[in-house]
Amino acid sequence: MPRIASTRQPRPPAWLRLWLYRCIAMLVALAACTAAAKATPVGNVVVIPVAGAIGPASADFITRSLARAVRENAQLxxxxxxxxxGLDTSMRQIIKAILASPVPVAAFIAPGGARAASAGTYIVYACHIAAMAPGTNLGAATPIQLGGPGIASPEPKNPSEHDKGTASAPLATDTQSTETRKQIDDAAAYIRGLAQLRGRNVAWAERAVREAVSLSANEALAQNVIDLKARDVPDLLNELDGRTVETATGAHKLATARARIVTLEPDWRSHFLAVVTDPNVALILMTIGMYGLFFEFANPGFVLPGVAGAICLLVGLFALQLLPISYTGLALIFLGIAFLIAEAFLPTFGTLGFGGIIAFAAGALMLIDTDTPGYGVPLPMIAAISAASAVFVFFVSSFAYRARRRPVATGGEALVGSLGEIIDAALVPAEGQAENASVGWARVHGERWRVCAAAPLAAGAHVRVTGRHGLTLDVVPIEEPKQGVSP
Incomplete structure (x- = not known):
């Protein structure tokens, strides 16, 4: 039988098959890694810009921004x-939010020329990461005396780069009050605890409180006050890439090199709080509110002054409850406005008005119980409001005084002194009147009145009313001027 040729292809060598299998496995693994990377995106980085004095508005903005970062699963x-x-109460509210945040928080003093003085130094120490841009500084964290006269803050010092910073004793001056020493000791213990929590320079932190020292960016980095320097936010994120940070919920490894940056801007609520918590605005709102209610009570039915006054007064009081105020100053302001309003109704010849201006000015000076920069009512504002109140009371008092002196225009009393004309010529003596008294009728104010005269008067005679008895008027004749005779 003839032999049939085989159609089977020869198998590839074993080494070639092994190489193909390995290539396929590598491609599958690479595809799986790419899919996993796409399924697990890098978390965003939330940037919270804060410029200006630390107050209720900035504290609310930072607290709500940190809560939003948690909701959006931001990594930093x-x-x-x-x-x-800024204010101590607002600073502590911010620090509490930072310490409780499950998202790592970095304090970045930027841009160049910026600073983190006083309350800003505490916030920097509280953050998980502290960084500064070139040309910035921090420090001068001595608490300012609240209420009443206190000691002057020592001049800030700038130690050299090789100065390691050793804690010094509290300022020992005879002028230092017990309350001031308590505030300094409390602030020093507070920032010392924050420094120990974050592993930063404890000695310099205490010096910043007790001696009001400051540091530049290079000095702060050399003395372990901050963790790193960066030019801007993208440079900061590149420096932090791969770093592990301990938060309230445990360790977090940052992957910030290619993270998306989301900058949060203050919303309408933050802007509203920033405006109404300005002590000047709060004082103006309270003044407008008091005068608006005064107009409404003095002239019921206008409605608009009462509505606007009530709103302004409530908003002003809401702002004051967020600020460190002196209740004595607030009481003096209300007393002064009450005196100014009373001056418009009582004939005190300016005594109440002058006392009201003094009480209002003294209360405005005492109202804000802190010397923190950015808070307090300046003297020109107090003088302007006091002068406006004085002018207001002057005009209202002058109108009231002229109204009191104006003759009576209605009622029976308005008839006394009025002129009339006799319309009945047959005036005869009346019963119960004097022998020479006569009664008749006259036209007064366009009305027909029964009149009584001491002597008979002819019809058409002009008379003046001197009194009234029920429905009878007492009249006297008006002498007609005599006509001169030409020579």
Whole structure:
């Protein structure tokens, strides 16, 4: 039988098959890694810009921004800080939010020329990461005396780069009050605890409180006050890439090199709080509110002054409850406005008005119980409001005084002194009147009145009313001027 040729292809060598299998496995693994990377995106970085004094508005903005960073699963929140300081209560509210945040928080003093003085220094120490841009500084964290006279803050010092910073004893001056020493000791212990929590320079932190020292960016980095320097936010994120940070919920490894940056801007609520918590605006709102209610009570039915006054007064009081105020100053302001309003109704010849202006000015000076930069009512504002109130009371008092002196225009009393004309010529003596008295009728104010005269008067005679008895008027004749005779 003839032999049939085989159609089977020869098998490839074993080494070639092994190489193909390996290539396929590598391609599958690479595809799986790419899919996993796409399925797990890098978390965003939230930037919170804060410029100006730390107050209720900035505290509310930072607190809500940190809560938003948690909701959006951000991997890092950066507080871009530039502040001269602020209120102690607002600072502590911000620090509490930072310490409780599950998202790592970085304080970045930027841009160049910015600072984190006073309350800003505490916030920097509280953050998980502290960074500064070139040309910035921080420090001068001595608390300012609240209420009443206190000691003057020591001049800030700028130690050299080789100065390691050793804690010094509290300022021992005879002028230092017990309350001031308590505030300084409390602030020093507070920032010392924050420094120990973050592993930063404890000695310099205490010096910043007790001696008001300051540091530049290079000095702060050399003395372990901050963690790193960066030119801007993208440079900061490149420096932080791969770093592990401990938060309230545990360790977090940052992958910020290619993270998307989301900058949060203050919304309408933050802008509203920033406006109404300005002590000048709060004082003006309270003044407008008091005068608006005064107009409404004095002239019921206008409605608009009462509505606007009530709204302004409530908003002003809401702003004051967010600020450190002196209740004595607030009481003096209300007392002064009450005196100014009373001056418009009582004939005190300016005594109440003058006392009201003094009480209002003294209360405005005492109203804000802090010397923190950015808070307080300046003297020109107090003088302007006091002068406006004085002018207001002067015009209202002058109108009231002229109204009191104006003759009576209605009622029976308005008839006394009026002129009339006799319309009945047959005036005869009346019963119960004097022998020479006569009664008749006259036209007064266009009305027909029964009149009584001491002597008979002819019809058409002009008379003046001197009194009234029920429905009878007492009249006297008006002498007609005699006509001169030409020579």
């Amino acid at each position: 929140a950066v507080i871009e800080l530039d502040t001269p300081g």
